[in-house]
Amino acid sequence: MYQMSQTKNEIVGIYAVWYREFKVFLREKSRIVSSVINPILWLFIFGAGLGSSINISGLNYQAFIFPGILAQVVLFSSVFYGVYIVWDRKIDFLKEVLVAPISRTSIFIGKVLGGATDAMIQIIILLIFGWIFGLVGLIPGLHITLFTGIGALFVLFFTTVSLTSVGLILGSQMESPEGFQLISSFLLFPIFFLSGALFPLNNLPVWLGSLTKLDPMTYTVDAARHIILGTSQYGLGLDLIVIIAFMLVMIWLGTYAFEKMKL
Amino acid sequence: MQIIKTENLTKKFNGFTAVDNLNLEVQEGEIFGLLGPNGAGKTTSIMMLTTLLKPSSGTAKVNNFDIVNQPDAVRKSIGVVFQDPSSDDTLTGYENLKLHGLLYGMPADLREQRIKEVLKLVDLTDRRNDLVKKYSGGMRRRLELARGLMHHPKVLFLDEPTLGLDPQSRTTIWAYVQELAKKEKISIILTTHYMDEADQLCNRLAIIDHGKISALDSPSNLKKVIGGDVVLVKVENPNLDEIKKLDFVKKTQVHDGYVTLTVANASENLARILQTIGKVESVDVHLPTLNDVFLHYTGKEIREGSAEGGWGERVMSFRSRKN
Ligand SMILES: Nc1ncnc2c1ncn2[C@@H]1O[C@H](COP(=O)(O)OP(=O)(O)O)[C@@H](O)[C@H]1O
Ligand SMILES: [Mg+2]
Numbered sequence: 011m012y013q014m015s016q017t018k019n020e021i022v023g024i025y026a027v028w029y030r031e032f033k034v035f036l037r038e039k040s041r042i043v044s045s046v047i048n049p050i051l052w053l054f055i056f057g058a059g060l061g062s063s064i065n066i067s068g069l070n071y072q073a074f075i076f077p078g079i080l081a082q083v084v085l086f087s088s089v090f091y092g093v094y095i096v097w098d099r100k101i102d103f104l105k106e107v108l109v110a111p112i113s114r115t116s117i118f119i120g121k122v123l124g125g126a127t128d129a130m131i132q133i134i135i136l137l138i139f140g141w142i143f144g145l146v147g148l149i150p151g152l153h154i155t156l157f158t159g160i161g162a163l164f165v166l167f168f169t170t171v172s173l174t175s176v177g178l179i180l181g182s183q184m185e186s187p188e189g190f191q192l193i194s195s196f197l198l199f200p201i202f203f204l205s206g207a208l209f210p211l212n213n214l215p216v217w218l219g220s221l222t223k224l225d226p227m228t229y230t231v232d233a234a235r236h237i238i239l240g241t242s243q244y245g246l247g248l249d250l251i252v253i254i255a256f257m258l259v260m261i262w263l264g265t266y267a268f269e270k271m272k273l
Numbered sequence: 274m275q276i277i278k279t280e281n282l283t284k285k286f287n288g289f290t291a292v293d294n295l296n297l298e299v300q301e302g303e304i305f306g307l308l309g310p311n312g313a314g315k316t317t318s319i320m321m322l323t324t325l326l327k328p329s330s331g332t333a334k335v336n337n338f339d340i341v342n343q344p345d346a347v348r349k350s351i352g353v354v355f356q357d358p359s360s361d362d363t364l365t366g367y368e369n370l371k372l373h374g375l376l377y378g379m380p381a382d383l384r385e386q387r388i389k390e391v392l393k394l395v396d397l398t399d400r401r402n403d404l405v406k407k408y409s410g411g412m413r414r415r416l417e418l419a420r421g422l423m424h425h426p427k428v429l430f431l432d433e434p435t436l437g438l439d440p441q442s443r444t445t446i447w448a449y450v451q452e453l454a455k456k457e458k459i460s461i462i463l464t465t466h467y468m469d470e471a472d473q474l475c476n477r478l479a480i481i482d483h484g485k486i487s488a489l490d491s492p493s494n495l496k497k498v499i500g501g502d503v504v505l506v507k508v509e510n511p512n513l514d515e516i517k518k519l520d521f522v523k524k525t526q527v528h529d530g531y532v533t534l535t536v537a538n539a540s541e542n543l544a545r546i547l548q549t550i551g552k553v554e555s556v557d558v559h560l561p562t563l564n565d566v567f568l569h570y571t572g573k574e575i576r577e578g579s580a581e582g583g584w585g586e587r588v589m590s591f592r593s594r595k596n
Contacts, residue, residue, distance in 0.1 A: 023378070025375060026372055030361060030372050101359060103360070109323050
């Protein structure tokens with residue numbers, strides 16, 4: 011039909027899928043607003059409540075949990091993004107995409123990039139808020155610079171790719187949005203609480219310590235904390251190895267799930 | 274030339290046969306119909322021909338490519354309008370078409386030109402920048418029709434193109450389908466459970482029930498099979514033995530409280546029939562319709578009302594993607 015190479019078609023196809031996700035994201039303004047307001051409420055209400063009595067390794071508690079809150083946003087936003095594919099299947103929109111002459115791998119990549127864009131926009135807004143809060147002294151000890159901000163963004167991008175893949179894997183196998191909601195909440199809360207987003211990882215009872223080590227989010231929180239606050243449990247090297255390995259495995263599983271996806 | 278040829282195309286779902294050894298050929302340039310009631314296997318057939326479902330056995334060629342071994346080449350040759358809404362209602366009409374052009378790798382200038390053309394064809398140019406959410410069911414259907422043929426497919430599949438639409442929108446869609454068949458020189462294969470739709474639009478059609486074809490011909494040839502006028506009588510305890518003795522009665526069929534008779538020269542012979550058959554509640558005399566053809570081959574009528582709910586209802590239940 012058209013005089014384009016297959017590779018170029020696939021790249022344009024990836025762009026097409028991303029284009030649609032991005033347009034929809036921009037149109038659901040209430041979602042963007044709440045996705046930024048909620049973490050800030052966490053930071054101030056939860057952080058202030060506990061923070062009045064806690065001080066961790068010389069850090070203000072709100073500063074300590076800030077990287078954890080960023081990881082929380084990535085976790086919830088990326089995994090819940092998978093529900094949209096369930097909606098696409100409920101009508102025939104998914105068929106419209108699957109019947110197009112592009113590979114399922116490209117559709118998967120486009121979807122992942124769409125979800126990652128959503129999460130990254132939220133993270134950028136929160137980083138700017140964090141920078142302002144530090145600057146005006148609302149959160150003492152939080153000093154975000156352009157350099158650390160971009161560093162954190164990179165680490166969180168890898169994680170959002172992994173987690174969007176997780177969401178899409180779930181979504182590609184589920185028939186009802188309610189089922190998706192149930193399973194992912196069941197999955198997400200333990201992952202969040204075990205990641206060390208809200209508490210330091212040293213001095214934990216052995217059983218809890220082992221569980222946190224199994225949680226892939228632990229390494230994202232640790233890396234973000236290292237970059238933004240200069241304190242970490244495992245060191246950036248190990249964190250990055252785990253983060254990137256997790257991402258590669260999830261991408262691989264995701265392409266497989268899309269290849270096998272039923273209508 | 275044949276644009277579609279199926280060879281024993283079959284689909285089983287856990288032992289239940291939805292499409293049973295389908296054999297048919299569609300000629301290039303024709304509008305071909307699959308007419309059958311809900312659950313006949315129409316959508317399943319379309320899903321296989323468009324490579325979205327793998328056949329359990331058998332295969333088909335679309336535009337000379339095999340649906341099992343060359344799905345990519347098949348997908349490049351076809352456009353599809355699915356039974357349920359398949360446009361994104363958080364996007365505008367224009368954005369849905371742009372997305373489609375991108376998915377099909379159309380160069381930007383051709384894409385924009387084509388969007389203009391197809392929007393004009395279905396009279397949606399003025400509404401192109403409105404969200405699809407704000408479209409009526411008929412408008413949304415027209416948009417999807419425009420989208421299906423935007424990338425110049427060789428074959429266009431329409432799965433129940435007017436399901437759930439009001440009568441006026443249905444006639445509009447018919448007019449568009451006829452116009453595009455003429456203008457775009459493509460082959461169209463459509464499914465429907467509406468007799469009048471099949472009659473109006475199709476050059477040839479296959480009557481399908483329980484996954485099998487029971488008859489295949491042009492609508493007029495199919496109606497000729499009936500071989501007379503049709504007299505439909507509502508009557509309790511019909512006196513069938515006496516009726517069958519009348520030489521102008523060619524065929525008798527009893528179905529839920531009604532008797533359908535095929536009669537030579539009904540206008541002259543109606544009185545005799547009514548005297549003979551018993552206590553008549555109501556009577557209807559007409560030229561054969563596809564409904565009569567369907568009854569003739571399957572022993573039952575196609576229910577016109579869609580038990581499936583389908584289109585309109587699905588649009589209503591799918592609001593926005595928000596939870
Ligand atoms: N995915 C599926 N799993 C099990 N049964 C199915 C599936 N899809 C369709 N069927 C069954 O196959 C039959 C044919 O369905 P379908 O092709 O949708 O009919 P039509 O489009 O003619 O109304 C129906 O009895 C339907 O319930
Ligand atoms: Mg159907």
